[in-house]
Amino acid sequence: MAQVSIRKVVKAYEGGVQAVKGIDLEIEDHEFVVLVGPSGCGKSTTLRMIAGLEEITAGEIAIGGKVVNDIPPRDRDIAMVFQNYALYPHMSVFENMAFGLTLRKFPKEEIKRRVDNAARILDITSLLERKPKALSGGQRQRVAMGRAIVRDPKVFLFDEPLSNLDAKLRVQMRTEIKKVHQTVKTTTVYVTHDQVEAMTLADRVVVMNHGVIEQVGPPQELYHRPATRFVAGFIGSPAMNFIPARVENGSGALRVNLPDGIVLNVPADRTQRYAAMAGKDVLFGIRPEHLTEPKNLDRDNIALFDLTPEVLEPMGMETLVHLRMQGAEICSRIDPTTPAEPGRKLRVAADLNHMHIIDPVSGKVL
Amino acid sequence: MSATTSNRALPGIYHKAGSLRSERRWALWTAYISLIIAAIVMLAPPVYMFMTSIKTSAEIADLSGTPWWVRNPTLDNYRALITNPMFMGFMWNSVKVTVLVVALSMFISVLAAFALARMRFWGSQWLATGVFLTYLVPDTLLFIPLYQIVGGLGLLNSTWGLVLVYPTLTVPFCTWIMIGYFASIPKELDEAALIDGANWTQMLTKIFIPVALPGIIAATIFAFTVSWAAFVYPTAFITTPSEMPLTIGVVSQLIRGDTFAWGQLMAGALLAALPPVIVYVFLMDYYIAGLTAGATKG
Numbered sequence: 001m002a003q004v005s006i007r008k009v010v011k012a013y014e015g016g017v018q019a020v021k022g023i024d025l026e027i028e029d030h031e032f033v034v035l036v037g038p039s040g041c042g043k044s045t046t047l048r049m050i051a052g053l054e055e056i057t058a059g060e061i062a063i064g065g066k067v068v069n070d071i072p073p074r075d076r077d078i079a080m081v082f083q084n085y086a087l088y089p090h091m092s093v094f095e096n097m098a099f100g101l102t103l104r105k106f107p108k109e110e111i112k113r114r115v116d117n118a119a120r121i122l123d124i125t126s127l128l129e130r131k132p133k134a135l136s137g138g139q140r141q142r143v144a145m146g147r148a149i150v151r152d153p154k155v156f157l158f159d160e161p162l163s164n165l166d167a168k169l170r171v172q173m174r175t176e177i178k179k180v181h182q183t184v185k186t187t188t189v190y191v192t193h194d195q196v197e198a199m200t201l202a203d204r205v206v207v208m209n210h211g212v213i214e215q216v217g218p219p220q221e222l223y224h225r226p227a228t229r230f231v232a233g234f235i236g237s238p239a240m241n242f243i244p245a246r247v248e249n250g251s252g253a254l255r256v257n258l259p260d261g262i263v264l265n266v267p268a269d270r271t272q273r274y275a276a277m278a279g280k281d282v283l284f285g286i287r288p289e290h291l292t293e294p295k296n297l298d299r300d301n302i303a304l305f306d307l308t309p310e311v312l313e314p315m316g317m318e319t320l321v322h323l324r325m326q327g328a329e330i331c332s333r334i335d336p337t338t339p340a341e342p343g344r345k346l347r348v349a350a351d352l353n354h355m356h357i358i359d360p361v362s363g364k365v366l
Numbered sequence: 367m368s369a370t371t372s373n374r375a376l377p378g379i380y381h382k383a384g385s386l387r388s389e390r391r392w393a394l395w396t397a398y399i400s401l402i403i404a405a406i407v408m409l410a411p412p413v414y415m416f417m418t419s420i421k422t423s424a425e426i427a428d429l430s431g432t433p434w435w436v437r438n439p440t441l442d443n444y445r446a447l448i449t450n451p452m453f454m455g456f457m458w459n460s461v462k463v464t465v466l467v468v469a470l471s472m473f474i475s476v477l478a479a480f481a482l483a484r485m486r487f488w489g490s491q492w493l494a495t496g497v498f499l500t501y502l503v504p505d506t507l508l509f510i511p512l513y514q515i516v517g518g519l520g521l522l523n524s525t526w527g528l529v530l531v532y533p534t535l536t537v538p539f540c541t542w543i544m545i546g547y548f549a550s551i552p553k554e555l556d557e558a559a560l561i562d563g564a565n566w567t568q569m570l571t572k573i574f575i576p577v578a579l580p581g582i583i584a585a586t587i588f589a590f591t592v593s594w595a596a597f598v599y600p601t602a603f604i605t606t607p608s609e610m611p612l613t614i615g616v617v618s619q620l621i622r623g624d625t626f627a628w629g630q631l632m633a634g635a636l637l638a639a640l641p642p643v644i645v646y647v648f649l650m651d652y653y654i655a656g657l658t659a660g661a662t663k664g
Contacts, residue, residue, distance in 0.1 A: 053557050074563040086554035090576040099572075100562035147562070 002064030002154040002187055003029045004050060009059035011045050011211075019045040021211040022059065032181050032188045036198035037208035037234070044159055046208070047191045051157050052076050064154050079148035080157040083164060085140040087132040087147075093119075094128040097146045111150075118149040121183060122176070138169045145177070149184060156181075158190040162197065174200055195235050199223070207231045224354075229283065229363045232356060238288050238320060240356070241330040245284035247277040247357065256284055256357070259326035260307075267301040267352050273366055274357050285356035285365070288320065291332040294349040301352040306345045321346065412636070419443050419632035426628050443629035444637070453634065455608060456615030459525050460594060460638070463611055466529045467593040468586055471536040475585060478537070479544030480570050484556060494545055501538035508534060509602045516603055523606045531603070532593045539592075540585040547581030548574060583649050591642055612638040 004027040011020040020042040027033045035043040048054040050061055052073035060067050068076050079100075087096050094115055101111045119125040122142040132140055141161060148156055161177070162170045178201055181188055192198055198205045199219040207214045207222065207230070215227040226232035232240045246257045247266075254266035254274055264284075266274055294304055307323040307330075314336060321332045321340055332348055340346050357366045413434075418426060420439045431437075447453045481487075482494045512531050513522075521527030551574065559569045575582065600614045607619060616634035620627045 051557075051561060053560070073557075073560045074565075078561065080558070080561050082554040082558060084552060084554055086552065086558040088555065088558075088573060088577070090579075099559075103563040103568060147558075151562075 003027055003031075004155055004187060004189065005060075005062040005065075006046070006050070007060050007062075009046070009049060009061060010057045011042070011049060011054060012057040018211055020049070023208075023211075023213050025206060025213065025216065027187060027189060029187055030185045032178075032190065032201060032203045033206060034190045034192060034198040034202035034204075035206045035208055036192055036195055037214075038193060040210075041208040042211040043191045043193075043206075043208045047157050047159055047189055050155070050189060051078055051080050077154045078157055079151045079153040079155075080159065081141075081144045081148050081161045083160040085132070085144045085164075087140055087143055089132055091131070092128065093124065093130055093132070093135070093143050093146075096132065096143055097128075097150050100147065100151045114150040114152070115146070118146040121149065121180060122146050137165050138173060141165065141173055142176070145180065149180065152184075152186075154187065156186050156188040156190075158188065158192075160192055161190075162192070162194075170197075177201060196237065199235070205235075207234060209234075226356070226365050228365060229285075229358045229360075232285055232358065232365055236287055238331045238333075240285050240287050241291065241328070242358070243284045243286075243325065243328045243330060244281065245357075246281050247274055247279070249275075249278040254278060256282075256355075258284060259328065260305075262303075262305045262325075264303045264350065264352060264355075265301075267355075270355075277357060277359065277366065281360060283358040283360050285358055286350055287354065288331045288333040290351040290354040291330065291348055292351075293334045293338040294347055295335075296351070297349070299351075299353070303350045303352055304347060305350070306347050309340055309342050309344070309346050312340060312342060323348070412639070415632040415636055418628055419630075419636055421629055423627075423629055443633040447630055447633055447637065452607060452619060453615070456610055456612045456619075457637075459609060459615070460611040460613070463525050463528045463532065464590060464593045467532040467536060468589045470529065471533050471540050471589040471593075472582065472586055474533065474537050475540035475544050476570075476575065476582065478541045479548050480574060482541070483545045483548035484574075485566070494542075497538050497545075498542045501535075501542065505535055505596075505598045509598055512599070513602055522603055523609055525604075525609050525611070527603050528593075528596070528600060528611065531599050532596060535596070536589040536592050540589055543585045543588065544578065544581055547578045547584075551577055587645060587649055590645055594638075594642055 004025075006023060006025040006027075008022050008024060009020060010018065010022050012018045019040075023042075023046065025033075035046060037043050045054055049056050050063070052068065052071065056069050060069050062068065063076055063078065088099065091099065097115045097118060098111045101114065106114075115128070116125070119128055122145060124139065124142050124146060127135060127139060127143070132143065135143065141164075144161070158177070162173050165173060174197060177190075181201075190197075190201060199222075202219055204216060205219055205222050206216045209230050215222060215231045217225075222231060222235050226235060226240075229242070233242065243258055245259075248255045248257055253268075254271045256264045256266060258264065294302075296302060307325060309321045310324050310329070311322040313320040313322070316336070318333050319336045319338070319340070321334055323330050323332055323346070334340060334346075334348075358364070359366060417434060417436055420441065420443070421436055422438060422440055422442065425437060478497070482490050482497070512534070516522055516527045516531060519527070519530070521530060555573060555577070556569055559573050564572065595613060596611075597613050600611050604610050604614065607615065610618065612634070616631060616638060620631045620634060
């Protein structure tokens with residue numbers, strides 16, 4: 001068990017391409033941290049540098065207070081689970097899980113005790129004699145996790161472990177991973193491009209883009225108080241709506257002018273925050289669930305306006321409505337019982353208590 | 367009947383299916399005919415050899431009647447060879463040279479291929495291509511300079527000289543096969559092994575060699591075939607009968623001037639061809655798997 005410190009870490013490849021551009025991150029003992037971002041954002045490279053599979057160009061990484069820059073992977077006391085499982089095809093499940101301990105010359109009884117224990121946690125006791133090719137994708141992923149657990153390492157590293165599984169199994173294994181972490185409590189760094197995985201698993205989520213960290217925080221914080229336009233758009237599904245708008249000063253209050261002549265009054269507790277943007281073009285951000293059929297009308301700061309639905313997507317528990325607005329296509333989440341049809345004006349209510357104003361120049365959420 | 371009815375209902379589709387079927391039939395016929403012709407061409411020499419080997423010298427010399435038939439089959443030729451200590455000496459030399467060459471070639475190739483496929487170092491790509499290019503130089507060109515080298519080492523007329531020079535033929539190709547095979551092993555496997563605590567040697571012996579076993583078998587068969595059947599090098603380097611391997615021993619000792627012991631020659635050639643056949647039959651499945659590996663992942 002240990003904390004992981006990443007200090008000003010840079011990874012540059014030949015030709016000067018920088019995959020990671022000087023990131024800082026402190027991961028606490030027992031913490032489950034998820035690195036999330038689109039392909040090429042540097043999240044896997046960061047994980048591989050922690051593992052020692054990639055050299056660090058500049059900066060330093062410490063595990064348990066000890067700088068590991070020049071320490072080979074085998075001496076870092078870490079365990080890693082790969083996307084394609086990376087099980088040794090010629091070994092049985094037992095041998096796969098025992099391999100790391102055998103190399104470290106653990107006594108036979110101890111190896112057996114640890115493998116049995118991990119197999120019990122992962123519910124794969126009946127598979128111990130099988131070869132990997134006789135296992136399903138989900139079972140293979142469990143074995144890969146088992147191989148990590150038996151080592152009882154300081155840090156678990158997961159590199160998109162669920163990407164090769166089908167949707168249903170992915171959800172199931174996600175829960176398994178969380179359960180395992182709650183049992184063994186090992187510090188975990190988990191890489192994924194799936195923001196749902198990030199939100200559901202993480203104590204803290206690290207959103208990366210173009211080799212830099214955009215924001216670090218607990219899932220709820222990232223969702224409700226994104227720091228940048230990138231985070232606001234990346235976290236949440238369907239994504240937040242971004243509407244080109246203009247902030248205007250009018251008779252002591254701030255207004256946001258949206259296309260189609262829609263004018264919204266900025267809630268009083270936010271006027272100070274947005275005051276600097278008065279007279280400037282901005283992006284107005286609002287999540288689909290805060291743009292619904294008229295409801296909670298007794299609350300303050302609910303704005304009503306009419307828009308034309310283009311496409312309706314019934315999801316069962318809710319219906320997603322894609323609305324046309326000049327210069328933007330926006331998505332709204334409405335109750336499935338609300339009558340709505342394409343082409344006929346629909347009255348929607350925007351909950352301005354959850355609105356965001358984004359500076360289009362800096363990309364910062366104000 | 368029902369097919370005819372459907373045929374009328376959907377003429378276009380069924381016409382197409384019908385033409386596909388007939389195309390397939392043509393393809394099958396062409397394949398069968400070509401294979402039969404190829405089989406006849408390939409099998410005629412060994413069959414003729416076998417026929418000759420079970421004939422008496424008198425029958426071989428008798429030109430009346432078809433040479434493809436044996437009137438008085440006999441095993442005398444085989445008996446004469448097997449009881450001939452010189453022939454058994456040739457056999458022993460071949461076995462000794464082949465076993466040593468296969469072991470040496472595989473040892474070098476596996477290590478070289480592992481380094482070239484996995485340890486990225488400056489020039490490794492060029493080196494890998496270079497290794498293959500050396501295989502393209504024919505032994506008929508190489509034996510002249512090699513004669514100097516082998517002679518300089520005092521190994522002319524010795525099976526040890528052959529053990530030294532055969533790897534020039536086997537190592538490049540075996541290395542090439544193994545590079546392809548090692549390259550088809552997912553990178554994550556060595557990374558997992560590295561994290562599990564393996565060093566390079568353990569990674570090679572505990573992961574790469576077992577996983578690439580079919581490739582190793584394919585390379586072994588190749589090395590075996592090359593050293594067992596080598597002709598140019600022993601012809602050039604060996605003149606003492608006691609050091610000769612089968613390939614040249616049979617030819618040089620069973621042809622005396624213009625006298626050809628045809629029956630024994632053929633029997634000897636067949637006996638010499640037997641070990642590769644046995645090896646192939648037993649390892650055929652692995653060999654094919656070895657040749658196709660790396661083509662597709664999985």
